[in-house]
Amino acid sequence: MARKLLLENINVPGIHTFDVYRQHGGYRSVEKALKTMTPDAVVEEVKTSGLRGRGGAGFPTGMKWSFLAKPEGIERYLVCNADESEPGTFKDRYLMTHIPHLLIEGMIVSSFALGAKTSYIYVRGEMMPQIRILERAIAEAKNAGFLGKNILGSGYDLELYVQPGGGAYICGEETALIESLEGKRGNPRIKPPFPAISGVWACPTVVNNVETIAAVVPIINDGGEEYSKVGNGRSTGTKLISASGNLNKPGVYEIELGLPVEEFIYSEEYCGGIANGKRLKAVVAGGSSVPILPANLILKTINGQPRLMSYESLSDGGFQTGSMLGSGGFIAFDEDQCIVRNTWNFARFYHHESCGQCSPCREGTGWMEKVLHNLENGHGKMSDIDLLVDVSKKIEGNTICPLGDAAAWPVASAIRHFRDEFEWHITNSKTAMEQNYGLAKYADPLPKLEEAIQN
Amino acid sequence: MSDKVKVTIDGITVEVEPGTSILNAARQIGGDIVPPAMCYYSKLEGSGGKCRTCLVKVSKGSEKDPRPMPKLVASCRTGVMDGMEVQNITSPEVIEARKGVVEILLINHPLDCPVCDQAGECHLQDLSYEHGVADTRYEFDRRTFEKIDIGDKIQLHMTRCILCYRCVYVADQITDNRVHGILGRGDASEISTYIEKAIENDFSGNVIDVCPVGALTDKTFRFKNRVWFTKPVDAHRDCPKCKGKVTLWYKGEEVLRVTGRKDQYGEVEDFICNTCRFDTKNTSDWVIEGPRHISHTSVISSNHYEMTLLPVIKENPILIEANKIEFDRATKV
Numbered sequence: 001m002a003r004k005l006l007l008e009n010i011n012v013p014g015i016h017t018f019d020v021y022r023q024h025g026g027y028r029s030v031e032k033a034l035k036t037m038t039p040d041a042v043v044e045e046v047k048t049s050g051l052r053g054r055g056g057a058g059f060p061t062g063m064k065w066s067f068l069a070k071p072e073g074i075e076r077y078l079v080c081n082a083d084e085s086e087p088g089t090f091k092d093r094y095l096m097t098h099i100p101h102l103l104i105e106g107m108i109v110s111s112f113a114l115g116a117k118t119s120y121i122y123v124r125g126e127m128m129p130q131i132r133i134l135e136r137a138i139a140e141a142k143n144a145g146f147l148g149k150n151i152l153g154s155g156y157d158l159e160l161y162v163q164p165g166g167g168a169y170i171c172g173e174e175t176a177l178i179e180s181l182e183g184k185r186g187n188p189r190i191k192p193p194f195p196a197i198s199g200v201w202a203c204p205t206v207v208n209n210v211e212t213i214a215a216v217v218p219i220i221n222d223g224g225e226e227y228s229k230v231g232n233g234r235s236t237g238t239k240l241i242s243a244s245g246n247l248n249k250p251g252v253y254e255i256e257l258g259l260p261v262e263e264f265i266y267s268e269e270y271c272g273g274i275a276n277g278k279r280l281k282a283v284v285a286g287g288s289s290v291p292i293l294p295a296n297l298i299l300k301t302i303n304g305q306p307r308l309m310s311y312e313s314l315s316d317g318g319f320q321t322g323s324m325l326g327s328g329g330f331i332a333f334d335e336d337q338c339i340v341r342n343t344w345n346f347a348r349f350y351h352h353e354s355c356g357q358c359s360p361c362r363e364g365t366g367w368m369e370k371v372l373h374n375l376e377n378g379h380g381k382m383s384d385i386d387l388l389v390d391v392s393k394k395i396e397g398n399t400i401c402p403l404g405d406a407a408a409w410p411v412a413s414a415i416r417h418f419r420d421e422f423e424w425h426i427t428n429s430k431t432a433m434e435q436n437y438g439l440a441k442y443a444d445p446l447p448k449l450e451e452a453i454q455n
Numbered sequence: 456m457s458d459k460v461k462v463t464i465d466g467i468t469v470e471v472e473p474g475t476s477i478l479n480a481a482r483q484i485g486g487d488i489v490p491p492a493m494c495y496y497s498k499l500e501g502s503g504g505k506c507r508t509c510l511v512k513v514s515k516g517s518e519k520d521p522r523p524m525p526k527l528v529a530s531c532r533t534g535v536m537d538g539m540e541v542q543n544i545t546s547p548e549v550i551e552a553r554k555g556v557v558e559i560l561l562i563n564h565p566l567d568c569p570v571c572d573q574a575g576e577c578h579l580q581d582l583s584y585e586h587g588v589a590d591t592r593y594e595f596d597r598r599t600f601e602k603i604d605i606g607d608k609i610q611l612h613m614t615r616c617i618l619c620y621r622c623v624y625v626a627d628q629i630t631d632n633r634v635h636g637i638l639g640r641g642d643a644s645e646i647s648t649y650i651e652k653a654i655e656n657d658f659s660g661n662v663i664d665v666c667p668v669g670a671l672t673d674k675t676f677r678f679k680n681r682v683w684f685t686k687p688v689d690a691h692r693d694c695p696k697c698k699g700k701v702t703l704w705y706k707g708e709e710v711l712r713v714t715g716r717k718d719q720y721g722e723v724e725d726f727i728c729n730t731c732r733f734d735t736k737n738t739s740d741w742v743i744e745g746p747r748h749i750s751h752t753s754v755i756s757s758n759h760y761e762m763t764l765l766p767v768i769k770e771n772p773i774l775i776e777a778n779k780i781e782f783d784r785a786t787k788v
Contacts, residue, residue: 168640170640185636185637190503190504190529351641351642353640354641354642356618356640356641356642356644357618358504358505358506359507359617360507360555360559362618362641362644363560363563363642364559365642367562387592394552394555394556395559398507398510398556399507400504400505
């Protein structure tokens with residue numbers, strides 16, 4: 001059984017209450033940080049740990065914190081991004097529902113490290129139960145003296161607020177989140193200036209994912225050095241993976257980064273294989289916005305190495321043959337799933353969630369959705385496939401925020417790896433309405449690299 | 456020792472004030488290397504960055520940090536650094552991306568230029584003429600909206616809108632109270648007023664001037680004439696509300712419409728009030744200054760208004776004199 005850092009006590013009855021959480025060693029890190037450490041020492045510890053942002057981009061958290069501008073006399077803010085809405089990702093909701101005090105503990109330590117006197121947890125509007133849970137947990141923590149004025153007699157004051165969002169995917173982008181938090185329309189801001197210089201109310205701000213902030217707790221408890229020993233290479237620590245799709249045991253798993261993908265899918269400890277004895281066709285490894293990979297490429301890299309659940313290994317091969325760890329939304333497709341339909345579904349999502357501020361994303365996402373809808377429903381043309389690739393290229397990289405890229409990648413990668421299936425949908429449009437393309441050669445062993453070059 | 460920074464755009468070096476955007480640095484050089492801009496408006500703070508037509512490639516970040524920028528950047532919202540090197544029309548990548556943006560801007564545009572009042576001074580028209588392709592790959596129904604009247608003088612035809620947000624910034628920055636804005640999200644977003652409330656303030660007419668397309672049009676000019684048949688003349692009047700510096704658009708003896716004075720980038724020199732714009736359409740209301748110079752590339756200049764004697768000029772000796780020089784120069788060529 002691999003070591004768990006975040007979900008160790010998840011099965012303890014009543015862990016969502018302050019008393020039980022405290023009995024199981026909760027809020028130790030607050031005591032340690034506030035009583036024995038300086039804010040800079042906490043930042044150093046996080047830097048040592050090698051913790052990388054768990055929201056998707058994987059930017060080193062310690063470095064992000066050290067970029068925070070600290071002008072005299074101006075407030076600084078920490079904002080926790082709990083606007084989790086990536087299709088396939090549900091780890092933050094799980095964490096907030098079952099062990100809310102872990103997040104609050106992390107918020108106190110992180111706010112202390114950054115010198116923030118007011119911090120916000122921005123929760124997606126649809127997560128009403130989680131908002132109530134968090135507010136209750138905050139009240140409990142405040143009652144016990146872990147929030148408010150002069151926490152634990154250290155002289156440090158912190159107010160923590162929960163801010164419900166309006167329920168838009170785009171508000172998970174940090175600058176759109178800040179706009180929304182300020183009460184405005186959730187349009188991403190044009191960077192620079194980055195939030196570390198000018199964020200909430202033009203004050204320096206750090207925005208971190210729920211899981212990132214929760215991971216600060218074990219880092220402070222055990223020390224950054226100890227945390228960095230867990231994991232693989234530059235992917236240190238553990239990661240929550242939201243496994244969904246055609247798996248025997250879907251759910252949220254805490255894995256040590258560097259776990260082989262094959263073991264994650266097939267071992268009894270984790271997902272327990274593909275449901276109903278079917279075969280694996282494709283995997284979206286990190287939430288809907290990362291490139292989809294066929295079964296052969298998700299289990300092995302193009303060089304024949306086993307693929308691991310880590311930032312580096314999943315992106316091995318770049319966009320040609322690799323993907324990304326993203327936010328850890330692991331969606332498995334069995335042989336009976338239609339990739340075209342799935343791609344259309346993702347495109348529909350991004351079309352619906354585009355904020356409409358910049359033109360390539362506003363118009364391009366709708367265009368891709370309509371073309372894919374035609375393909376899926378048997379009205380496609382061969383030229384549509386190249387059109388989709390072209391449109392996705394015109395969106396990618398030309399937008400204000402990464403939503404454009406996130407909309408373009410799933411389409412581009414699906415066509416890159418499953419072009420046969422798209423073509424089959426066009427040439428056999430009638431059959432495609434009644435049955436699926438099936439597994440085809442997507443799980444075949446990869447050709448040896450030398451042979452591929454000769455060909 | 457000057458505080459100015461050096462920036463090289465398409466091989467041409469220019470010295471500009473620190474903090475200038477790449478677009479404005481390019482405008483100081485002028486000519487073909489100026490990136491087109493649909494949403495940026497120099498007089499409106501915070502505008503720009505949305506239409507993505509002004510994308511450029513930064514091939515060298517600065518003298519201190521010569522790394523190129525990983526993506527194309529919006530030149531209107533990216534500040535120059537000392538020693539920065541920018542590629543606009545010399546980069547095939549930029550041209551390709553711009554073509555893509557133009558195509559994408561046009562897929563939901565009605566292309567109803569023959570019946571659009573903006574035709575002839577429409578930025579989208581210019582842009583698609585330069586960068587667009589002849590046919591479309593978009594096979595679906597275009598987005599349409601009902602026309603709505605916002606106030607008794609302004610009509611909003613959302614179908615033509617490219618969502619540049621300029622009119623929103625105008626309302627925010629030069630009027631007291633903004634009653635219109637963006638509703639909806641993604642490609643369903645639209646400019647509208649609060650439950651179709653009328654925009655009623657003294658400077659509301661400026662949304663017409665800043666609109667790069669024909670989405671916001673002047674109802675007092677609607678279907679009166681094509682802009683290239685009208686003759687622009689600079690004029691001023693003593694206005695208690697604004698500076699009163701305008702361009703009058705003549706057809707014969709009649710003033711068909713009044714706008715702010717637009718420069719070659721379509722940006723007005725001064726915003727004008729609604730009295731000047733809608734209610735003073737007689738020559739007697741104005742002191743005429745002379746013909747408005749319009750860039751020779753514009754279709755409006757094709758009627759040679761600068762050389763022909765406008766009826767209004769015949770009565771003004773100063774204008775006759777001014778016009779004579781123009782006329783001599785033109786006839787020599």
